[in-house]
Amino acid sequence: MSTYYLAIDIGASSGRHMLGSLENGKLKLEEIYRFPNGMKRVDGSLCWDVKALFYEIKEGLKRCKELGKIPSFLGIDTWAVDYVLLDQNDRILGKTYGYRDDRTNGMDAKVYEEISLKDLYARTGIQKQIFNTIYQLMAVKQKEPELFEKAKNMLLIPDYFNFLLTGEKRTEYTNATTTQLVSPVSKDWDYELIDMLGYPREIFGTISRPGALVGNFSKEIQDEVGFDCQVILPATHDTGSAVVAIPTTEDNALYISSGTWSLMGTERLEADCSEESRLRNLTNEGGYEYRFRYLKNIMGLWMIQSVRKELAEEYSYGYICEQAKKQKIPSIVDCNDDMFLAPESMTDAVRAYCEKTGQQAPQDEWETSAVIYNSLGKCYGDTIGQIEEMTGRQYDCIYVVGGGSNAEYLNQVTAKYTGRTVCAGPGEATAIGNLLVQMLYDKKFRDLKEARACVKKSFEIKKFG
Template sequence: MRTVAAVDLGAESGRVVRAGFDGTRFDIDVAHRFAHSPRTENGILRWDMDTLLREVTAGLTRLDAGGGTVDSVGVDAWGVDYGLFRVDGRMVDQPTCYRDPRQLDAMKRAVDAVGADAIYDATGVQLMPINTIFGLTSDLHDHPDRLAAAERLQMMPDVFHRLLSGSTGTEYTAASTTGALDMRTGRWATGLLAALGIPDHLLPEVIQPGTDVGALRGGFTRALSETRVIVPPAHDTASAVVAVPFTEPGALFISSGTWSLVGVETSRARVDASAKAVNLTNEGGYGGTIRLLRNVMGLWLLQECRKQWHREGADLGYAEIAELARAEPGLVSVVNPDSTDFLLPGDMPRRIQEYCARTGQPVPATVGAIARCAIDSLALGYRRVLDAITAVTGTRPPAVNIVGGGARHTLLSQLTSDATGLPVRCGPVEATAMGNAAVQLAALGEFGGVTEIRAAVADSADLTEYEPRARHDWTAAAALLDTLTNADGLYHRA
């Protein structure tokens, strides 16, 4: 049995997973978990690469000492963020975080310079302030020394592939989150970058998932002594979608974590007026597919609420918060979860209350009421994306598959079924690591393609199902969310 290591880096935590396939089922063992967070340095929110590299190395060291043979390793991570490398291979500085306020101003500057339509038409990517292209716009105008010192840009997962193997490319699905790749061709949108003044010498070669980029470095002497580095779908959502056990063709997927990425798999990019009108994005998928989707703020709302309540002395777990929310009446107040009011770290309960007050709704006053407002709003946000995809493709997905950490959230899963009117299947929770590992195993000859991978996932995962209930007026609530979102406008939504 082949064995691989999947390094899965999320925006709040990471894990190093040992994975194998016995011909029927996946065997997944989490060797190392760790938490991490960005920190402010020189006035900019940055990722702590020292901590990340130390923890990844610790996980790989555990695998090295664990016996057996690990055939390959690959890294997936969140999208949009990037590292800059000097010509001598050293990093220019710590990578900046997409939640830094600089991105908001940079998006306005870029749109003022070339127009929102020109940006979307060149790439087919949802306009969001978090996009790489707006980070580079900020670098160009506010921190020109960063770009002047840089010889190459690589996306975050490929920063680690470089550190682990020396690879200087960037994987396709990660590159597709930049807002700088033409999703119709898979090539860099050099005309757009030139119009914005971003130097194209920074752009790396785009490589496909499943590519062997070299031997693992690091002096490992046992299980990892002959390990290769095989690039998975390096955007974590792309890896997660590989491991979605679609029970109905054309089903909607929700990769649910800090962000919720809500979409469908298609065979080609949709870069047209209908997709642009509802701000859908085209992101790269495994096996020549496109993920037609929209980013929704996701569990970030609850994560930031929990941090604030903890600062105020209430040490609440997510399960306790969910039970308090479950006891509250539904759809009393809703917020646009994609408003930039909620993009940056901070006092999220207060922001939710202020949003409700500003929009003339009842203001939630308790932990349970605030959490219920956030959870209802996420379910409505998912419905809104479902409606947008249905309008653009002409086909309504028959079901919803939720994977990732959010698949554990029973209240949100049930409310998603209620809001969409569709059956919801939840699991696997470790879809990202499974998809990462599965693509490595496919490159090693264990799978013939994504159909075989998904059949194996379905046989290996414990799935939970929810059916829609007719308990609230979701149609009226969806109309309210439309009104709120339209009022927020382009610069007031993430």
């Protein structure tokens, strides 16, 4: 009888429960349950509905019970940087803000009153993004200081869900590094930095590495879903899990985790916190086995997702790719410009950028899509040059994993702008990486290299260029 492992993978627009098992040395996947997600306006703020998300987590668990496919282990991964503050009775304080909320505007200047951006990067190695937790917490200090007075714990989103399932409060390492408050040397909270910023140090719990056991379901959860299960920490940052599933046994592969965001980088054993690295806007996010994901955050398919929502009728991403491929418009936008973070209309934002920079403005949604795809390819090409200069290595192949690996036109554009072979797949990399860490905990693989070899053997990898 197969042992089942369950990856609960929650992204910014949807979540799913993916069952995994090993059969004849290959990984088998089955989607059990899927549910929508998204930030919603609450009194003018963009927020997550964590109560609704936890309801969906439990509904997916009940679905496993109904199917008679009960997992022995499960892991949860989500997006990074967002959190809840809990009071002494473990109730959420205030709103559960989403990272696209604008309350962090100007909070970088407040942080830099205590520590310069240069010194902050030297301490943490994390790329400045205005939505990083460090700036979100400064917004609490400046605008809602009463929350800090009542707060007893800060838990990142996946850690909060693990707490609701088990009653155990753990902070997982890979996601913690995205707060910009963790030392790449100690692999722990930089308490000196936390004190410097005036954040209450007691709310920051012990950091656990991916592959650690959180605990079993609480009695209340067992009674509700009908079974018990061991909860394991995968890389709870979804990109951290996706990188675990790169289909290669090379030690220095270059990857793009392609989804709402594009994360392009490589793995290193030590962080590069140099000033040159900071100026290139590269980051050192934590990875499995304390590897560092040396990468650049690029706006990614969020731009295409936003355009798709604006279309009069629902088109598939495949159809959008086909139409974009037919266009001849040469214009390029900077995908990382803040104007693309949360515009009212992505189509209008792309048009405005082109007009502002003296380029041909797209006339319809297909030209807009073509501009976005080509701009992503151009950004990838620029980034690979920077990474090669910083690492002293040359990369002949780019491993594209995640949902964007299914975008054939984007893969062709990526090969064109980078001049490298693109190896695309698997599309379900985040869930797969989540499952692999559970299987490593269960000693189904000797090490990460053997786990990645299983991915390479189990899934189709398409080549471009």
